[in-house]
């Protein structure tokens with residue numbers, strides 16, 4: 001089991017800047033279909049696993065162009081065992097690697113995004129809660145394959161829709177927990193957060209039709225180093241997040257610092 005040292009909690013609100021397609025109850029990890037589904041009560045929510053998939057691919061696209069960092073997602077030329085599981089498992093079976101040796105090999109060969117987000121060979125260090133809706137207008141009504149605005153009864157943009165959309169302006173509550181990260185892990189999470197803060201990342205399918213634009217607002221980070229006895233005590237005794245952990249004062253500075261470190265760090269993590 002991994003030793004817990006530093007811990008970070010990121011909270012914020014994901015605000016839809018455009019409508020978002022509501023899916024039919026099954027989620028899609030790569031975000032090609034809508035990650036929004038309805039609770040039995042009819043309220044939309046984004047399953048944490050779906051948001052994780054979208055967040056991961058957002059990070060992977062950028063890691064691809066950062067020197068010394070690796071992801072086995074696109075155009076990969078490295079040795080990440082995730083991309084060649086059968087080979088790797090055969091090699092492992094035919095070898096006499098001890099557990100320690102295996103850990104060492106994985107540390108060296110797993111790509112940066114598999115180390116952070118998990119793979120068949122490594123547990124994830126980052127955890128995404130389900131995103132429940134805080135504010136929303138009811139889903140746009142669909143009639144005769146044309147989207148109708150419920151108030152005006154006029155067809156919206158005269159576009160043909162054969163799916164349901166949740167309207168722009170809807171707000172979902174986000175919480176991400178990062179446990180025992182390396183500096184690289186922390187930098188990668190900051191890259192993902194920064195993309196959502198700047199509204200560059202989208203969520204859900206049909207983005208070419210202008211759906212799924214969103215922006216992360218009110219981003220707040222809390223940090224704690226559980227190796228420090230005072231911080232550990234505070235963490236264990238505190239009731240609310242702000243009591244348990246230290247709130248980061250300047251989020252812009254926090255993101256800049258950790259992304260900057262990632263751009264200059266050439267270590268293996």
Ligand SMILES: [Zn+2]
Pocket residue numbers: 071072073080081082083110111112113114119
């Ligand atoms: Zn990988």
